[in-house]
Amino acid sequence: MTREDSQPAPPEERSPNWLRVAEVVLGLLTVATSVVVLASPTYGTAKLVLLLTTALGFSAARMIAAGSIRARLESIEGLGLAGGGLLALAIVIVVVALPGASLQTLVLLLAASLIIQGIGRMLAAAGRGYPRWVRGSALATGAVTVLLAGIALLVRGIALDTLLVLLSVVVLFNGIEMVVSGLRPSNRRQLTLLKLILFSAFYGLVMVNWIDLYGSAAPAYHIWVIMTCMAPFGVLIVFQGLKDWQLALSLGLLVSLMNDLGYYFMGDLLFGFHVSLVPWLGNQLGFRGTEVLFTFQGGFFTFPVTSILMGASVYARIAVVALILYHWWKSPTQVESKV
Secondary structure, X not given: OOHHHHOOOOHHHXXXXXXXXXXXXHHHHHHHHHHHHHHOHHHOHHHHHHHHHHHHHHHHHHHHHHHHHHHHOOOHHHHHHHHHHHHHHHHHHHHHHOOOOOHHHHHHHHHHHHHHHHHHHHHHOOOOOOXXXXXXXXXXXXXXXXXXXXXXXXXXXXOHHHHHHHHHHHHHHHHHHHHHHHHOOOOHHHHHHHHHHHHHHHXXXXXXXXXXXXXXXXXXHHHHHHXXXXXXXXXXXXXXXXXXXXXXXXXHHHHHHHHHHHHHHHHHHHHOXXXXXXXXXHHHOOOOOOOEEEEEEOOOOEEEEEHHHHHHHHHHHHHHHHHXXXXXXXXXXXXXXXX
């Protein structure tokens, strides 16, 4: 543990635990909803607008909660943040309450809500006592949000589908920033772990799925996929020794979860597969019972993988990953960043 790790964070930096948990949960819901919108162009514009409205509601709720905490400290930024969140939430409620309005009007209202939330992110960057990287993240996210939502609001002639994609991308970035803000690593060790988690999510969603969507004819294919998920984290064992095998295992399992739960999300988003995502996700989560999803190809052995078996595997991996990463987040380790 370095001297930096042992120094306590300033009091202003410590948000209530309930707020940090809420930021993470709302951020994950926002990311998931925006990904569904991006990956589901066949759902119909009206349904996608409703999904996007839901995601913006999550973001506005986070803005109100964060602003209320700061307002208790007699912070002008907090009052502005809470007020902006209430205004953004009011616009979201208007969108929900006006189903008869034109979709173009509803999307423009959502863009206005995003601009308000972007300004709120920039206002949050003015908060004192937060680490520089937290303020920088909020400022960058807010600026990009205002810029892209402003384009959607002010530039005429953009197709409705294009507007939805543009706003969904903005909401996705906001959701990621919410998760990072909620986790808010307080030392170099936690910052390194957060980087590893983000890399694992990207690697599983994009890199492994890119291969998995097209390369399933290889011999012993599923053994090969498992090794591909685990391979990058062998570096931890090479440099840190076997004492860090639990961390390497949890990150590899996180990659496999991103692969199994993001497979057709990435297929629809990147390659135009147009798979119905809700029924497919139900299969992955065990809701189809003994229905066989695929045959596990292990080279010298094979076996049928049913929906309930896949669901049990998913839930078990979530539990293992959550427990191990929580332990490493809270406990001192030798994994540190040079940055």
